[in-house]
Structures are given as C-alpha cells and as structure tokens.
Amino acid sequence: MLARQALRSLSSHSRLFSSSSARQTKVAVLGAGGGIGQPLSLLLKTDPLVSSLSLYDIRGAPGVAADVSHIDTASEVTGYAADKLDEALDGVKVVVIPAGVPRKPGMTRDDLFNTNASIVRDLAAAVGRVSPEAHILVISNPVNSTVPIVASVLEQAGVFDPRRLFGVTTLDVVRAARFLSGITGASPSETPVTVVGGHSGVTIVPLLSQSAHGKSVTGEPLGQIVHRIQYGGDEVVKAKDGAGSATLSMAYAGAKFTHALLRGLNGEKGVITPTFVKSDLYASQGIDFFSSNVELGVNGVEKIHPVGPISAEEQKLLDAALPELKKNIEKGKAFVAQS
Ligand SMILES: NC(=O)C1=CN([C@@H]2O[C@H](COP(=O)(O)OP(=O)(O)OC[C@H]3O[C@@H](n4cnc5c(N)ncnc54)[C@H](O)[C@@H]3O)[C@@H](O)[C@H]2O)C=CC1
Numbered sequence: 001m002l003a004r005q006a007l008r009s010l011s012s013h014s015r016l017f018s019s020s021s022a023r024q025t026k027v028a029v030l031g032a033g034g035g036i037g038q039p040l041s042l043l044l045k046t047d048p049l050v051s052s053l054s055l056y057d058i059r060g061a062p063g064v065a066a067d068v069s070h071i072d073t074a075s076e077v078t079g080y081a082a083d084k085l086d087e088a089l090d091g092v093k094v095v096v097i098p099a100g101v102p103r104k105p106g107m108t109r110d111d112l113f114n115t116n117a118s119i120v121r122d123l124a125a126a127v128g129r130v131s132p133e134a135h136i137l138v139i140s141n142p143v144n145s146t147v148p149i150v151a152s153v154l155e156q157a158g159v160f161d162p163r164r165l166f167g168v169t170t171l172d173v174v175r176a177a178r179f180l181s182g183i184t185g186a187s188p189s190e191t192p193v194t195v196v197g198g199h200s201g202v203t204i205v206p207l208l209s210q211s212a213h214g215k216s217v218t219g220e221p222l223g224q225i226v227h228r229i230q231y232g233g234d235e236v237v238k239a240k241d242g243a244g245s246a247t248l249s250m251a252y253a254g255a256k257f258t259h260a261l262l263r264g265l266n267g268e269k270g271v272i273t274p275t276f277v278k279s280d281l282y283a284s285q286g287i288d289f290f291s292s293n294v295e296l297g298v299n300g301v302e303k304i305h306p307v308g309p310i311s312a313e314e315q316k317l318l319d320a321a322l323p324e325l326k327k328n329i330e331k332g333k334a335f336v337a338q339s
C-alpha cells in the first residue's frame with residue numbers, strides 16, 4: 001500500500017518537476033560553488049516552485065549565480081560571498097546544505113566528520129539566527145551525524161521544530177529504483193523502492209520485499225542488489241579516483257527532494273518519500289533520528305510512516321543498521337554538547 005502510494009508520489013517525477021501551480025518559495029543553497037552545489041543550483045533554477053534562489057559559498061557563489069541567472073526561467077538568482085551569509089539567508093523558506101568536503105577512496109563517510117561537523121554546525125546556527133522558520137535539508141556527510149548536529153544547534157537556540165529538518169537520503173532511493181530497473185527490465189518509474197535507516201553502508205536498508213518488482217528478486221541477486229544500494233556511493237568514489245564523490249546524481253536527488261518538499265508546503269496531498277528525520281519509530285532503542293517514508297505537507301513533516309511489514313532478511317539488515325545509526329547520532333549530539 002505504502003509502496004504504491006510512494007510510487008504514485010514519485011513516478012509523477014519522470015520529468016523532474018511535475019507541479020508548476022501555486023505559491024512559490026525562496027530557496028537558499030549553502031555550498032553552491034561545489035560539485036553538488038553548482039548542478040543543484042542549475043536544477044533549482046528550473047524548478048517552477050522556486051521564486052528566488054540565494055546562492056552562498058565561501059568560494060565562487062557570485063560566479064555561479066551570475067551564470068545560472070541567465071537561464072530563462074522566472075526565478076531571481078543572487079550570489080553571496082563568504083562574508084554575506086546572513087544576507088543570503090534573509091527571508092528564505094528552504095535552505096539546502098551541500099557544504100563540506102567529499103570522500104576520497106578508502107574513506108568512510110564518518111571520516112568526514114572532523115571537517116564537516118563544524119561547517120554544518122556554524123551554518124545551522126546562522127539559519128537559526130536569521131531564518132529560524134526555514135526548512136533545512138542536509139546533504140553534507142555524514143548525514144547520520146550532521147542532521148542531529150543541526151537539531152542540537154537549533155535546540156540550543158530555542159528554535160528547533162522537528163517538522164522542518166530533513167536529511168536528504170533521496171540518492172539511495174534514486175539508486176535503488178535504477179538498480180532494480182536494471183535487473184527487472186521495467187522502467188525505474190515503475191520500480192520505486194523504500195529505503196529506510198540512515199545514509200551510510202549498513203545503515204542503508206532497502207525494503208525490496210515491499211516493491212512489486214523487488215519481491216521477485218531472491219537469492220544471490222537479492223544480496224547483490226542490496227549491497228549495491230548500500231555501497232553505491234563507494235562505486236562513484238572509486239570511479240572518480242580521488243576527484244570526489246557523487247555530485248551530478250546527488251544534485252538530481254537533491255532537486256527532486258526539494259521539489260517534493262515544495263509540493264507539500266504548497267498543500268499538495270500524498271507527497272510521500274523517505275527522508276532522515278527526528279522520529280519516534282526506534283526512540284525506545286535510543287535512536288531518535290531515522291529515515292522512513294514521510295508525508296510532506298504545509299508544515300514540512302506531516303506524518304512519519306512506520307517501516308511496515310518486512311522480510312526476515314530485511315529484519316537482519318535493520319538489526320545491523322540500528323547500533324551503527326545510534327553511534328552516529330550520538331556522535332553528532334556529543335559534538336554540539338562539547339562545542
Ligand atoms: N546526502 C547524500 O546523499 C550525499 C552527500 N554528499 C556530501 O555532500 C558534501 C559536498 O560534496 P561536494 O559538493 O562533492 O563537495 P565539494 O568540495 O565539491 O563542494 C563543497 C562546497 O562546500 C563549500 N564550503 C565549505 N565550507 C563551507 C562553509 N562553511 N559555508 C559554505 N560553503 C562551504 C566549498 O567551498 C565547496 O564549494 C560532502 O560532504 C559529500 O560527502 C555527497 C553525495 C551524496
């Protein structure tokens with residue numbers, strides 16, 4: 001049922017942006033000069049639900065903004081240099097954060113913590129100060145830790161609303177649909193897969209048993225596709241050979257999730273997609289952030305859906321994911337507590 005709802009919600013995106021009516025929104029990209037930031041800014045410039053784009057980076061954002069601003073869509077684009085963060089955030093309703101360093105071969109996402117934790121902490125503090133009601137979409141890795149960092153910073157500032165904070169796990173969903181399509185021969189728009197848990201290695205738990213096409217995959221091919229979804233990021237890191245990690249597919253996924261949120265904010269019903277949010281689903285086990293299907297609405301998170309029925313194999317994957325996720329979340333919280 002849920003998978004079918006998610007299919008309806010996401011398959012309308014065979015063209016990236018399905019909805020052009022209704023209210024438009026001012027969106028900021030923090031880290032707009034980077035490998036993800038540039039193509040993400042390009043895609044957001046073509047989103048009909050974006051009225052104004054505010055592009056910020058410590059390097060290069062005014063140039064990216066000048067370039068993107070020539071595209072013949074209605075939205076306005078402004079670039080902000082390193083010392084103009086507060087101006088960049090003024091009046092924004094949605095803030096997308098791809099700022100921070102990417103992996104090189106041999107690194108885990110957690111190896112990025114030492115550099116990216118303070119970048120994300122400081123950007124979150126600025127959002128809390130300047131635009132406390134903005135919805136924050138965190139792309140910077142390690143997502144399992146950077147999302148709790150943002151939550152803790154906003155909590156300390158007294159402005160945290162869990163309905164407005166999202167870890168972007170859409171790339172896992174995009175990969176899962178694409179890889180399943182590759183096995184079954186069906187179009188990716190017909191092979192959506194709910195992916196739950198977090199966004200790194202074993203914490204990525206694809207629920208193929210809930211997908212009409214996915215449940216036909218068993219035995220060795222099942223193990224292979226699960227592994228490929230969990231470690232798809234490593235494939236790109238290896239292929240780029242030191243030049244970074246996924247940027248183009250991530251920009252696509254980031255634009256897709258941003259558009260889904262904008263549809264929800266505009267009052268569209270039934271917009272459901274996995275995202276890493278503050279969640280009660282496993283709070284009894286000390287895990288208070290988790291990605292599962294979330295309905296997006298006028299206030300952001302409208303409803304967090306449970307994981308639903310899963311196979312014995314998927315239960316094992318979930319059992320392996322939870323302790324790692326707990327560690328990653330606690331590390332993020334401890335970082336802010338000690339800052
Ligand atoms: N959530 C996900 O599924 C994915 C997350 N990522 C993560 O996204 C992040 C960015 O990756 P790339 O764009 O490839 O890296 P990149 O190095 O190409 O770009 C990062 C940008 O952030 C900027 N930056 C650094 N500190 C900043 C600050 N304090 N304020 C504003 N901007 C700042 C840099 O100047 C640079 O332009 C990495 O942490 C990477 O691991 C990457 C792929 C998928």
Ligand SMILES: O=C([O-])CC(=O)C(=O)O
Pocket residue numbers: 102103109141171232233234236237245246
């Ligand atoms: O693998 C990485 O480091 C970047 C990432 O999160 C992904 O591609 O899923």
